[in-house]
Amino acid sequence: MSWTYDDFTKAVFNLTKIDLSSYKERQMKRRIDSLISRNNFRQYEEYYKALQTDKDLLEKFLNYITINVSEFYRNPGQWEVLREHIIPMLIEKHGKLKIWSAASSTGEEPYSVVMLLQEFFPLEDIKVIATDIDKEAIRKAKEGLYLEKSLQSLPREYISKFFTVEEELFRIDDRIKERVEFRHHDLLMDPYPNNCHLIICRNVMIYFTEEAKNKLYVKFGEALADDGVLFVGNTEQIIFPHKYKLKSIRTFFYKKM
Ligand SMILES: C[S@@+](CC[C@H](N)C(=O)[O-])C[C@H]1O[C@@H](n2cnc3c(N)ncnc32)[C@H](O)[C@@H]1O
Structure with a gap:
């Protein structure tokens, strides 16, 4: 058969x-x-x-x-909320921040958050953990070479400050690269980091079954520090966040209760 x-x-x-x-x-x-x-x-x-x-x-x-599709500053309005409201709130509460970009694909998301954070901290004080299940995506992330179209939503000043053009491609500056630690990690199987002040997990939950999503939101709740924030993707609003001890503070942002 x-x-x-x-x-x-x-x-x-x-x-x-x-x-x-x-x-x-x-x-x-x-x-x-x-x-x-x-x-x-x-x-x-x-x-x-x-x-x-x-x-x-x-x-x-x-x-x-x-499915590795990603881009810098994907859904820019939400990154502006992160910059104007969420990061200042987290800094006021916690000072230095532990940040995890989960399912970070080819690096656009963790590099975006480093560029944004350097407005608040000296670069040497920034560290972002970035994880993905796909080793090839991690390899590309570490290489740090991008097509122009993946930079279309990124603020112009970040592009001029942190990229050099190599033929048709844009290379991310080593000063940004060095602030990200890439690791292989399966969200379904592997233990999560703990005490995170900000977890960015976007555009991967849509692929999972409801049952898997339930388990993962519980784990994200546990991975957050008190008052830590989970930043989700454009189509990934959580229906009953309190089930996971999370509270919506802005659209696409959930705080640990
Ligand atoms: C569409 S990309 C999203 C990239 C980025 N977060 C963004 O929003 O632009 C989805 C990523 O999820 C990763 N992924 C899929 N299943 C995963 C799993 N079980 N654990 C960790 N990452 C996973 C894929 O390798 C891919 O890089």
Whole structure:
């Protein structure tokens, strides 16, 4: 009998420890099915056998399912709220800040927060932890080379101050790069950092099932310091934040109660 999607996700978990069953099935299955047929395989089992032996194919598969789209200062209005209200409030309460950019993809988000923070702190006092499940995205983040279009929402003064142009690409300044510590981290499996004053986790929760989201919000609540803030993505407002001991303080910003 040929494999079901469920059989495939279990096998992928054994091979990679990535839990595809925590991602919304309709969306993920559609993506995987289309990838399989584009790669000229007919069934899950046949494709899985190839993934077991072909490292390159496995890397392409992981890269494809993780969806790395990002940009600097994505949804700029929300970054302005962060700059004008949230950061000053956090500094008043805590002084130095521990910041975690979770699912940071190719680095645009943690680098954006460093550029914003240098308006409040000397650069050497800034440290941002940035994590992602995708090792290739982390490699690109550390490389720090970007297409112009990923900078379209970033304030002009940050671009002129912190980027140099190399042919068609924009290279982020080492002074910003050095303030970010990139780590491999699976939100579904790995322990979370603790005592964070600000957690930025945007545009990844949309891919998870309700059950997985519930667990993750609990963990984010635990990872925050008292009065710490969780900053979520544009379509990721939390319906009942108090369930996770969180309180909405601005649209897309939740404070630990
Ligand atoms: C669409 S990008 C969002 C990037 C950035 N946060 C932003 O909003 O621009 C989603 C990121 O989530 C990461 N991701 C997916 N599943 C993950 C998991 N289980 N744990 C950690 N990161 C994950 C992907 O590798 C990808 O880099």
